[in-house]
Amino acid sequence: AQSVTQLDSQVPVFEEAPVELRCNYSSSVSVYLFWYVQYPNQGLQLLLKYLSGSTLVKGINGFEAEFNKSQTSFHLRKPSVHISDTAEYFCAVKGGSQGNLIFGKGTKLSVKP
């Protein structure tokens, strides 16, 4: 069975500072990995995904993530955050093309001026 652990429930950071949101997963099969962002009282928006190929994945809004198979991690990074990045971020894993999405419990990013 797959599972996803987001190691930090809340991450406070100052504007223009770098940020890393951590995500670890467990799976016995090859996986697809996703990061979604949720603004208050809205649905989830896809930030980026890893299906195969290059382990460094670039997404929208200047975010990127690196798939590390040996460490079973898929950490999300941004070199310089903005106030508008304040939101909740969800990591999700899918066991190949047939499995369902399994979500982590989310990390609330709070960007302060």
Add this chain to the structure above:
Amino acid sequence: DGGITQSPKYLFRKEGQNVTLSCEQNLNHDAMYWYRQDPGQGLRLIYYSQIVNDFQKGDIAEGYSVSREKKESFPLTVTSAQKNPTAFYLCASGTGVDTQYFGPGTRLTVL
């Protein structure tokens, strides 16, 4: 303009009532999903459907029911058997292979 719509945005239910949440998509996706979101719990899968007239239970299906009579529509009924229905409900659709796309959500409150 393609996308997923959910209605209503806010819904209030008295105890003992059944309520139905609407989800419609015009993305021509075969697969549709319902999730429940509670604070600090992430998203949990209630039901999913890979094709019209077929659906499967997810991890927390008790107290919920669905139908999939049309490709575009996947309504969710929250029955009186669901003991703690207050939550944010999210509908999603996808090709069934990789990415799921989410609607704006319905916030259900039991009075």
